[in-house]
Amino acid sequence: MARTVGKVASSLRERVPALSLPGAVDKVADSLREHVPPLTALPLPQAVDQRWLDLRWPVRELAPPPSGSGLAPVLGDAGPPLVGHALESMRFGVDYALRRYELFGPVSWMGAFGQRIVFLTGPDATQVALVNKDKAFSQAGWKFFIERFFDRGLMLLDFAEHRAHRRIMQEAFTRDRLAGYVDQMGPTLRAGVTGWSGQSRPRLYWLLKRLTLDVATRVFMGMPSGVEAREVNRAFVNAVRAGTALVRHPVPGGRWAGGLAGRRRLERYFAENLPAKRRTDGADLFSALCHASTEDGARFTDADVVNHMIFLMMAAHDTSTITSTAAAYYLAKHPEWQERAREESLRLGDAPPDITALDELRTLDLVIRESLRLVAPVPTLARRTVRDTEVLGHHIPADTLVGVVPAINHFAPECWTDPHRFDPERFAEGRREDRSHRYAWIPFGGGAHKCIGLHFGMFEVKAILHEMLRAHRWSLPEEYTVRWDYVSLPVPVDGLPVRLNPR
Incomplete structure (x- = not known):
């Protein structure tokens, strides 16, 4: 479609x-x-979906373990020819991953996108891959999905090179820099959210996506609204969606071709504007990366700045859109939490909140954390083994594509009470179920590659929801349950049509 x-x-x-x-x-x-919606999101009779889920394929070993190793093989199945289980994963998302976890345990493999992919699920298996003590797991797993569109972004770098780039980039995410970003985003968010008035039944996801793109172009790039900003935003969207294209060739009109065109447009924009950013140290992230340096004088090259900006723009707006959408959904379904959060927001007064004021919004903090648990914005983290290794007694050969699945950890019954229930208090002091295991709650990843912009993301989502709470009340029919499309990252298939009423 x-x-x-x-x-x-x-x-x-x-x-x-x-x-x-x-x-x-x-x-x-x-x-x-x-x-x-995409074909994988179109409504089908429940019986058809159930029959699809119940299909079984021959179970096989991924590879025989080395003789005398005492290791077990990884078991799984290839699914249908060529596409494997990609369509089921896109249609059913976490529900499908949970079903395979129940069938095969924390280490299994399946066919998808013409590849055999090993999936590591549950906190113990996740810890092995993300701590990565023997450096067997490389970020090269991401290259299969997004390298053509986000080449040499921070998430695609490994080991010593990753550490070096992260040290420089950290200078763009200091507390002082974050405070500046928050101050800049305040007027954009307020104008955007108040502009929703008059839309009684909007599709909230798309409103939020436009809003976070505006924040990304203005705060990260120092770019005003206009035709060029819309073109750049469209290029980011096309590049993001291309990563999970089933046809991975530049067929005219296809998602892969659109992603490649988007990448070229972004490279051109950043290359053209980089000299001016080098000359003046502005408050936007683009300027920050151009001037960031470590104590020993390490700096980014022009090519580094372009690559990192393209990646960070993607990471910033997509994850913030998904998280704010999920939080808004749960606040609509649980109006008592919406009112509790609104009371805290109104106590801040009328001025756009600064970074200190956002820290005071405790209820929103609980709601956002629980929303991140229930709808992980990046459900799977890609890796590739660079040598033979083992996870929980299972042999995984070198050059194997690996998916680490944080979304499954967020529902692990050994870590969470009644894991499918919306319960923000599980993150409150005195309970802190997220501390039941180091890798029970990892919406921002973990280990050396934990998201460098996680604090910015939390501040942005808080600021968005704060402005929504001040300006509107929103609700959903009691019988409504959102359905997420996992074609790339989780998106509500219907755009989340809420009832929006001005306060």
Whole structure:
């Protein structure tokens, strides 16, 4: 369906050049994407979904363990030819991963995207991969999915090179820098959220996505709104969605081709604007990366800045959109928590909150953490083994694509009471169920590659929800339950149509 939309848009662009309507064409394409879910998200009778889930394929060993090692083989199945279990993973998301966890345990493999992928689920298996004591797990797993679009972003770097780049980048995420970012985003968020008035039944996910893209372009890039900002935002969206394309070739109108075009557009923008950012040290992240240096004088090259900006923009707006959408959904389904959070927000007064004020929003902190548990914005972390290794007594050969699945840890019954229930108090002092295991709650990853922008992300989501609580009340029908599309990252298949009422 997404490829069909792309073809329609491409055809329109080809046929109406004389009318000078590329902006109108793109609006049509964007509107179609917002309102037409991908094929994996289309509604099917429950019996059809259940039968799909119940399909069984021959169980096989991934590879025989070395003779005399005492290790067990990794068991799993390939699924249908070529696509493997990719469609089930996209359609059923965490529910499908939980089912395989129950069938095969914490270490298993399955076919997907033409690959055999080992999945490590549960806190103990996750810890082995993310602590990575023997350096057997490389970030090269991400390269299969996103290297063409986010080449040499921080998440794709390994070992000593990753440490060196992270040390420099940390200078762009100090407390003082974060305070500056928060101050800049305040007016953008307030104007955006108050502008929702008059939309009685909006699709909240798309409103939030536009809002976080505005924050990313203004706060991270120092870029005003306008035609160019919309083009850059569209390029980011296309690059993100391309990573899980089933057809991984630049077929005209397809997601892979769109992602490659988006990457080229982003490279051009950052390269053209980088010299000016080098000359002046502004308050935006782009400037911060251009001027960041360690005590021993290490700095980013121009190519480093371009690569890291493209990656950080993706990481910043997508995860914040998903988290704020999930939190808004649970606040709509649990109005007592919405009112409790609103009382705290109103006590801050009318001025846009600074970083200290956002720290005081304790209820929102609990709600956001629980929302991150129930809807992990990055459900799977990709790795690739660089040598033979073992996890929990299972042999995994070198050059194996590995998926570490934080989303499963968030439902592990040994770590969480009644794990499918929305219960923010589980993060309150006195309970702190997230401390039941070091890797029970890892929405930001873990180990050396833990998300460098996690504090910025938490502040942004808090600031968004704070402005929503001040300006609106929102609700959902009691019988409504959101359904998430996992084609790339979790997105509500219907855009989350809430009832929005001004306060």
